Each structure stands twice: as structure tokens, then as C-alpha cells.
Amino acid sequence: MFFHQILLLVIHKFRGERSSTAPFYLLKGKKSGQTIQDVTYFNLHSFFSLYSKLSMEEYKDEISTLLANEYIKSNESTILLTEKGLHQIKSMRKPMYNGWIYRGNEHIFFSRLELVVQTLSYFQASENKFVPNQKDQTVHQFVRTYLIENDFKKPGFVVSLKQQIMDLIGSSSFEDIHRELFVYRLSGYDKSGLTWEQLARYYNKSVLDVKLLFIECLHIALHTINAEKHPDLYILTKDIEVVTPLTESAMKTNLLFEKGYSIEEIAQMRSLKKNTIEDHVIEIVSANRHFPIYPFISNDQLNRVLQISHEFQTKKLKVIRDHVPDLSFFQIRIALTKGET
Amino acid sequence: MDRLTEVLQQKFGYSAFRDGQKEIIEQVIAGKDVIAILPTGMGKSLLFQLPAYLVEGTVVIVSPLLSLMQDQVEQLKIMGEKRVVAINSFLSFEEKEFVLRNLSTFKFIFTSPEMLQNERFNRMLSTIQIAYIVADEAHCISQWGFDFRPDYLRISSWLKSFKETNVLALTATATKKVVSDIKSTLHMKEPYEFIHSIDRPSIAYEVKELENQQEKVQWIIGRITTTNGPGILYTQSRKKSEFYAEELRNRGIRVAFYHAKMEQDDRILIQQQFQQGKLDWVCATNAFGMGIHKDNIRQIIHDHIPTSIASYVQEVGRAARDGNQSLASLVYTSSDVEQAYYVAMQDFPEDADIQLFYRSESTEIQLPETTTRILSYWKEVLSEQETIDLFRNIKQKKWLEIQSLFSLFQNDLCIREQLLNNFDEYLEKRPSNCCNVCSFDIRDVLEQRNQTEVEKQQLNWVYRLNELLH
CATH class of the missing domain: 1.10.10 (Arc Repressor Mutant, subunit A)
Incomplete structure (x- = not known):
């Protein structure tokens, strides 16, 4: 549902x-x-x-x-x-999603937390050798450094981390199902987490629904965690937010624009189609509202497109172009993108 | 105490060697080529791990199964061995660079057959001191092995650059034919051979032919709901594994399904729940088993005919690691043998596939990943007609193999004896509970199931968090 x-x-x-x-x-x-x-x-x-x-x-x-x-x-x-x-x-x-800035990285945050909790749980049971559920070596490296730097064996560390988790998911932004998914996807000594299928059966929901609720839960968590109230969780959110929401290819194009090359020149230099570079421009414009668009469209043209879009309540390129046949589809796309940023 | 036993106790925490281990390890240390055949769970890993601490240099382990490699790396790390690495296609470019530049700092290097053709890897290998080379899962080298990996054959020419280094070949099951393939592929002259009997006296065998599928389902559900676990029900398809899990769950059994289509995270959770005793039964495809460290599995049930005797022996062998009485049951109908053949053929290319593969770019044709891998190898070394003949031959062989497993179940001879004979062994001592053909008392073998209904667990996040961290 x-x-x-x-x-x-x-x-x-x-x-x-x-x-x-x-x-x-x-x-x-x-x-x-x-x-x-x-x-x-x-x-x-x-x-x-x-x-x-x-x-x-x-x-x-x-x-x-x-x-x-x-x-x-x-x-x-x-x-x-x-x-x-x-x-x-x-x-x-x-x-309560924020896909644009997390883009799946929320799972990296949770993997780190999962490994931290598993490690602490095993150490509490005096078992300092165990097979981590989390197989990703970069997560291992991150957590190893985290645990050492935060001196995880010092008294009070575990209790304080647990308190921070309690405080976080106890917040009123979460529903009970979020809280349960969050905690029951964690594993520890003699306490293995539940699979998606097991959780779905418990709630009488589909696996997809449960996964999407979990993602929502992580997005709320990442939004709620703050450096003062949840210092030990805050460190685990390092580099989770996408800083430049540009694809790698668009980023390269952006650099060339900054050096003053034109669309045609960039297409040639990168052996890409002109269309692709135009797609990059759209991407860059939607990510960076200071990106200069005057080389592609005049202020007057921009306003005309926005006016037509508003008047006919449409974003269909073909419909708009019928009213401004002198503009290219690319120009109309720029105008529409600019109009929303 | 001698040096070997000392290391065994200090590093591995065991007090004594098991049958054959010490002799094998001595031969490895003495620089001899060794072939060791030991059932899984009989301490195979120790054979290549322990000598490493008594000789200089790095041990290179070639392993064709990525998941097994992962498991072995983890086991070594758990022992506190940090100088261990797996070099395979899972490593990122940066990781691979780092590892290759620091190759000599590792004591154990695990690698896959495909890496053996990586020039840079080989160049770096030639600069370090190699103690000995291990060919793990060596039966995969032979096309007569049940899990043949042609790209593993690359090890043959690769080994020519390490003529002075001795090789240890390890496998759980091998017939004489397979052993002779292993010897010639690995250029072994007079290897020390150790063959542990594949017989597992604490596993009794039970095989039943039933009329139809419904009878099978009834039989299996009846068995699982009335007798004790822990157990594994092996099914042929993912769908079946889910079906049985559902049926059994509805009857109050703590059960889950397991197959390769599940996410890795969830597969790990099911393994753990089973190991921790939170589940009594797992309904699984043959994807389940590797890396399961559970000693007290009491029952293995098959609802189908496996595609070879060796894979049957391997799956059954997951029971009774603790040496206590266990039971392997198999139920089939007369049409199951064709089904087994059909499943076995799925990964083999048809003549037309092979022709197409030879005559066009491999990227243009849609074939299963394993098939593509197999054909790419043969395309390098054989002509089109040779490959076609080879696969006809293999298919023919496969059919015979399934037939022989089928007739083994159907005739009136002892199942245990026949399994042993297939591996050129003879039964020395018949256990009192052998199989349902010769002698067998179900009351000795199985216990009544404790009728504890599972109450529905109520999730409580505060309670759970307090259990995890306190």
C-alpha cells in the first residue's frame, strides 16, 4: 500500500x-x-x-x-x-523523504551503525572475535577508525550511544513502525536481526513497502541527527549527504564551462553528442542557480516561455514551442528549469 | 610436545590433531606435493593454515568459489591473523593497487582463477617469496568433477612459473578419475595422497519413492512436524523453498527459506538465526550450506534427485558434524530423474549456442553468465567442433551420473555401500543404523518433536535496543 x-x-x-x-x-x-x-x-x-x-x-x-x-x-x-x-x-x-540529497547513501550510514552496534554487543558479551554481518571493506575501515578514535572501551560509551539512539528514534517525527524497523534490522551477540521478508510478514505488508518505510525512517533520522544532541551518531553521517548533486559527467562539463568553452567545443573535446552536453547544462542549471544562462537564452525569451507555461498550465515542450517557434527545445528546457529554481 | 602440536594449541586452540592432519602438514612443510581429500568439516582449512606459521614466505591459495574465499578470509581474521587478503573482482581499483604494492606483507593471499591471467598480479607475485601454493576445491579442475570450472584450468600453465614451489590440492570429494585429472593439471609427480573416507557413520540414509508430488509434500510436512530438527530441507527451486517454508510456518514450525535470489544481508541473517538456534528448519536451494558453521544439524531432507552423487554427498554431509546420530532422507517420484537432468542441463550450451558463440562477438549473445564464462575459456583453446564434441560428451556423462544416482536409490542394495563404491571405497564397518535397505530403526535415529507452539513475537524497540546494548 x-x-x-x-x-x-x-x-x-x-x-x-x-x-x-x-x-x-x-x-x-x-x-x-x-x-x-x-x-x-x-x-x-x-x-x-x-x-x-x-x-x-x-x-x-x-x-x-x-x-x-x-x-x-x-x-x-x-x-x-x-x-x-x-x-x-x-x-x-x-x-518524509529526501532522496535528492541522500541518494541511497542512507544505507551506508546504517551499515556503519549496524557494524558499530554489532561490535559493541559482542564486546559486552566478552566475545571480541566475530564475523561482521557487514562485508563492505570501506565500512569496516570507517568503523574501525570511529571506534578507536572514540575510545569505545571507555566506561559510559555504550550507554551514551544507546541513549542517543533512544533520543533520536524516540522523537515524534518517527512512527512506531519506523522505530521497530530501525532496531530490528540491527544485529548483536546472539541477537540476529530480522530479514525483510520476516518483517513484512509481521506487519502484513509487502517487502517493498517495508523497505520503503525503512528508507523513510533513515531519511528522517539523517535529518534529525544533530551534532550537539547526538554527537556519536553525527560522526556516522559523514559524507552521506551528496554535496554536489551533479553526475560525474556533468561535473566534467561544468569544469569546461568554467574555463569558457562553448557547448560545441565541449562536445568535441569530450567526444560526446551535443544533446548530451545540453542535458548536462540542464542538470547544472537545476543544481546551481548562479550558473549563467545568458549564453543560451535571453531574459526576454525566458520570460516568454514561463508566461506561456503558466498561461496554458503545461510543461510539455511541444505545446510551448508551438507558441514560440523561434526558440529551440533546449532553450525552452533551460527556461522551465530556471523557472523552478 | 612437538612443534606442530604447539602451534596447533597456541594459534588454533585445539588440543590434538584429527586423523591424517599431522601427516599432511608434515609433508607440506617438507616441500612435497600433496593431494588431500577430506569431507567438509573435517578440518581441511587447518591443512593449509598451520604450515604457514612454520615456513617462510607467503601462502597463495587459489579458490574458484568466491563465497568460500570470503568465509576463509573471515575465519583467519577471527583467529587474529591480519596478514590475509582476497584478491578478486570484488576489490575496487584502489584496493587492488594498494594490495599489489604491498603483496609481501601478507601471509595468506587468496585469489580466483581469473586473476591468474592478470599480468601485473603475476609480476608482483614473482617478486615475493612464496611458501607453497594451495589449490582449493580442486575437484573443480576436472571436467568429471561435479562442479567443473574450466577457467580453473588456467592454473596449469600458471604453475609452470612456480616449478620449485610445492602444491597442496584440497577437495572434499573426488573419484579416481578426478584425482588423476588433478595430478596432471597441477603437474604433480609423486604427490603424497591422503584420502579420508567419505563415510559418515553417524548419518543414516532413508530413501523413499512416492506416487506423486502431493504425497511428497504430505510426507515431508508429516516428518518435519512430528520429529526433531535442526534440519535443512533441500528443494530444487526457489519457489519450492518458499512454498515449503510457508506450509511449515503455518503449522507452527520455526522455519525460513533461503535461496540465491535473496539479498546478501538477508542471507547472512538467516544463516545466523539458524546457527543461533532461532530457527529449526531452513528450506533451501543448494545455495545454502557453504560457510554454515553448525554442528548439531540432525536431519537433511531432499525433495528431489540431486544432479550428481558428489553433490548429494556434500549436501547430506552438513549433518552430524558433532558426531551424533542424524538422518538423511530423500523422497522422489519416478519423473524426478528427468527433472534432475533438465536442471543439470540448464547451464550447458546447446550446439547452436556454441556455433553462435564462435562465429560472433561474445557480447552479442545472451547466455547465462556461467555459460559465457565456460565458453570464453574453451574458445581460447579449442576449435568449434572440438567444443561441441566436448559438451556432447559432458552431457552424456552427466546423464549417466544422474542415472547412476537414480538407480542407486532404486535397487535393493545398501545405500551407504553404493555411495562409497562410487568413490572407489569399500565399507569397513556398518553402523547399527545404516540405511532403510539394510538396517535402520527410525526410533533410534529421530526424536519426537517437542510440541512447543511458537508464540507470535511482539516487536518492542526499547526492549530490543536494551538487549543489543546495555
Whole structure:
């Protein structure tokens, strides 16, 4: 159900202007010009890259269920909400995601915490040799340094960390299911965590729903952790937030722009298509509102596009272009992106 | 006390060697080539770990199974050995660089067959002192082994650069044919051979032919709900493993399913829950078993015919590590033998696949990952027709192998004796509970299940957090 509601909300935000696969690429966090630009156009930051493991099969199943229940309908090549669907999202609580800035890194935070808790739990049982559940060597390295630097054997460390976890997930931003998922995905001495399937059965929900609730829980946690109240948890959040939300390729393009090269020159230098570089521009514009767009579009042209978009309540490039045939699709995209930042 | 026993106690915490271990270790230290065949759980790892502390240089272990490699690295680390590393495709570029530059600082280097063709790796290896080389899971070298990995054959030419270094080949199961393949591939001249009997006297065998699938399901559910665990139910498909887990759970059994499609995190959790005694049964595909350290498994049940005698022996062998009486049961219907053949053939390419593979770029054809790996190897060394003939031959062999397992279950001869004969062994002493063909009393072998219904656990996060950290 939870995934259904998220999907309905996303489809609602696309305002019937995108195909049925657009929500899929958004949730998977596809780093293409189209998806990144849509994030800005339709203000979908919180849902971007929410669940990169989503499979097309899984997704199509959910979409057909929504269609069959008449929460959504398709119209030519796009999908949109029905009255029933609209009613459905009005009755739901607002999901508290922030996919744009965490992008799956929330799991790294949890892996670190998981290994810290497992280590402490085993040490308490006087077992200082154990097989870590967490196999990622970079997480091992991080936690090793963390434990040594924080002198984890000093009296009071464990109690204080536990208090910080209690205080964090005890906060009113969490629901009980969040708190339980958070704690029961941890493992310790003689206390192994529960699998997704076991948790899903307990709550009588689907595995996907439980995973999405867990991700929501981590996003709330990362948002709530603060350096004064949760100092030992705060250190575990190091480098979890994406600083420059640009793809690596767009970053390279950005550097070349800073050196003063044009789109054509950059395309040639990087042996990429002009279209790709234009996608990068859109990405850069949506990430950095100080990026100068005057080489691509004039202020006057920009305002015209925004006015038409507003007047006809649309972000469809074709519709807009019919009214400004002198502008390219690329220019219209820039204008629409700029209009939202 | 001699030096070997001293190291055994100090480093490994055991008081005495098990059957054959000491002799093998002495041969390794003396620089001899060694082939050791020991059932899993009989202290195979010790054979290559212990000598390392008595000779100079680094031990290089070639292992074709990545998950096993991971497990062995972890076991060494648990012992406090930090100078251990696994070099395989899981390492990032930076990690690999770091490791290669510091190769001589490691005492144990685990590596996969594919790394053996990495020039840089080999160049760095040639600069360090190698104590001896270990070929783990050596049966995978032979195409007659049940888990043949053609890329493992690369070890043959690779070893030519280490002519002076002795080799230790380890495996749990090998027929004479496999042993002779191992010897020639690893260029062993007069190796010291140690073959531990594959017989497990504390495991009794029970095989039953049933009419149809429903009878099988009834039989299995009846058995599991009335007798004691812990146990593993091996099924042929992921779907079946989930089906049985569901049916059994509904009848109050503490059970979970396990298969390769689950996330790694969850697979680890199921293993742990089983090891900690939080689960009594695991319904699993053959993906379950490696790296399970649990001594008191009392029952292994198969609802199908495995694809070879060796894999059957290996799966059954997970029971009774503690030496207490256990039971291996297998139920089948007459159509299961074809099903087994079908499953066994899944990874083998058809003639047409091979032709296509030879005549086009390998990236253009969609084949299972293992098939692609196998064919890429043969494409380097054989012609198209030779490869086609080879696979026809292998398939034929496979069919015979499944047939022989099937007839072993069907005829009126002792199951234990036949299993042993297959590995060129003969039964020396028949245990009082042998198999359902010769002698066997179910009341001796199994206990009644304690009818403790599992109450539904109520999750409580504060309580749980206090259990984890206090």
C-alpha cells in the first residue's frame, strides 16, 4: 500500500505530462537529462533515487494494479490520476523523504551503525572475535577508525550511544513502525536481526513497502541527527549527504564551462553528442542557480516561455514551442528549469 | 610436545590433531606435493593454515568459489591473523593497487582463477617469496568433477612459473578419475595422497519413492512436524523453498527459506538465526550450506534427485558434524530423474549456442553468465567442433551420473555401500543404523518433536535496543 501511495503522489506531481515509465526512472534515480530536469520541473526532489533496486517487472506490476483499481488512467502516452486516486492521496500522510540529497547513501550510514552496534554487543558479551554481518571493506575501515578514535572501551560509551539512539528514534517525527524497523534490522551477540521478508510478514505488508518505510525512517533520522544532541551518531553521517548533486559527467562539463568553452567545443573535446552536453547544462542549471544562462537564452525569451507555461498550465515542450517557434527545445528546457529554481 | 602440536594449541586452540592432519602438514612443510581429500568439516582449512606459521614466505591459495574465499578470509581474521587478503573482482581499483604494492606483507593471499591471467598480479607475485601454493576445491579442475570450472584450468600453465614451489590440492570429494585429472593439471609427480573416507557413520540414509508430488509434500510436512530438527530441507527451486517454508510456518514450525535470489544481508541473517538456534528448519536451494558453521544439524531432507552423487554427498554431509546420530532422507517420484537432468542441463550450451558463440562477438549473445564464462575459456583453446564434441560428451556423462544416482536409490542394495563404491571405497564397518535397505530403526535415529507452539513475537524497540546494548 505504501508504495502505491508513493506512486500515486509521484504520478500526481507529474500532472499527466509524462509517460508511465517516468516515475520508474525517478525512483531509480536515473541520471539522465530528462529525469534530472523533471525533478526540478515538477518539484520531485524528495522522491529522486529513492530505491535504485526497483525492477521494471516489480514496477509494472504495481502500475497495473493501480490501473485495475482505477486510481490512475492512461491518456495517449501519459498517465494521470483519477478522481478516486486523487481522493486516495488526500487521505494519506505526507511521506518524509529526501532522496535528492541522500541518494541511497542512507544505507551506508546504517551499515556503519549496524557494524558499530554489532561490535559493541559482542564486546559486552566478552566475545571480541566475530564475523561482521557487514562485508563492505570501506565500512569496516570507517568503523574501525570511529571506534578507536572514540575510545569505545571507555566506561559510559555504550550507554551514551544507546541513549542517543533512544533520543533520536524516540522523537515524534518517527512512527512506531519506523522505530521497530530501525532496531530490528540491527544485529548483536546472539541477537540476529530480522530479514525483510520476516518483517513484512509481521506487519502484513509487502517487502517493498517495508523497505520503503525503512528508507523513510533513515531519511528522517539523517535529518534529525544533530551534532550537539547526538554527537556519536553525527560522526556516522559523514559524507552521506551528496554535496554536489551533479553526475560525474556533468561535473566534467561544468569544469569546461568554467574555463569558457562553448557547448560545441565541449562536445568535441569530450567526444560526446551535443544533446548530451545540453542535458548536462540542464542538470547544472537545476543544481546551481548562479550558473549563467545568458549564453543560451535571453531574459526576454525566458520570460516568454514561463508566461506561456503558466498561461496554458503545461510543461510539455511541444505545446510551448508551438507558441514560440523561434526558440529551440533546449532553450525552452533551460527556461522551465530556471523557472523552478 | 612437538612443534606442530604447539602451534596447533597456541594459534588454533585445539588440543590434538584429527586423523591424517599431522601427516599432511608434515609433508607440506617438507616441500612435497600433496593431494588431500577430506569431507567438509573435517578440518581441511587447518591443512593449509598451520604450515604457514612454520615456513617462510607467503601462502597463495587459489579458490574458484568466491563465497568460500570470503568465509576463509573471515575465519583467519577471527583467529587474529591480519596478514590475509582476497584478491578478486570484488576489490575496487584502489584496493587492488594498494594490495599489489604491498603483496609481501601478507601471509595468506587468496585469489580466483581469473586473476591468474592478470599480468601485473603475476609480476608482483614473482617478486615475493612464496611458501607453497594451495589449490582449493580442486575437484573443480576436472571436467568429471561435479562442479567443473574450466577457467580453473588456467592454473596449469600458471604453475609452470612456480616449478620449485610445492602444491597442496584440497577437495572434499573426488573419484579416481578426478584425482588423476588433478595430478596432471597441477603437474604433480609423486604427490603424497591422503584420502579420508567419505563415510559418515553417524548419518543414516532413508530413501523413499512416492506416487506423486502431493504425497511428497504430505510426507515431508508429516516428518518435519512430528520429529526433531535442526534440519535443512533441500528443494530444487526457489519457489519450492518458499512454498515449503510457508506450509511449515503455518503449522507452527520455526522455519525460513533461503535461496540465491535473496539479498546478501538477508542471507547472512538467516544463516545466523539458524546457527543461533532461532530457527529449526531452513528450506533451501543448494545455495545454502557453504560457510554454515553448525554442528548439531540432525536431519537433511531432499525433495528431489540431486544432479550428481558428489553433490548429494556434500549436501547430506552438513549433518552430524558433532558426531551424533542424524538422518538423511530423500523422497522422489519416478519423473524426478528427468527433472534432475533438465536442471543439470540448464547451464550447458546447446550446439547452436556454441556455433553462435564462435562465429560472433561474445557480447552479442545472451547466455547465462556461467555459460559465457565456460565458453570464453574453451574458445581460447579449442576449435568449434572440438567444443561441441566436448559438451556432447559432458552431457552424456552427466546423464549417466544422474542415472547412476537414480538407480542407486532404486535397487535393493545398501545405500551407504553404493555411495562409497562410487568413490572407489569399500565399507569397513556398518553402523547399527545404516540405511532403510539394510538396517535402520527410525526410533533410534529421530526424536519426537517437542510440541512447543511458537508464540507470535511482539516487536518492542526499547526492549530490543536494551538487549543489543546495555
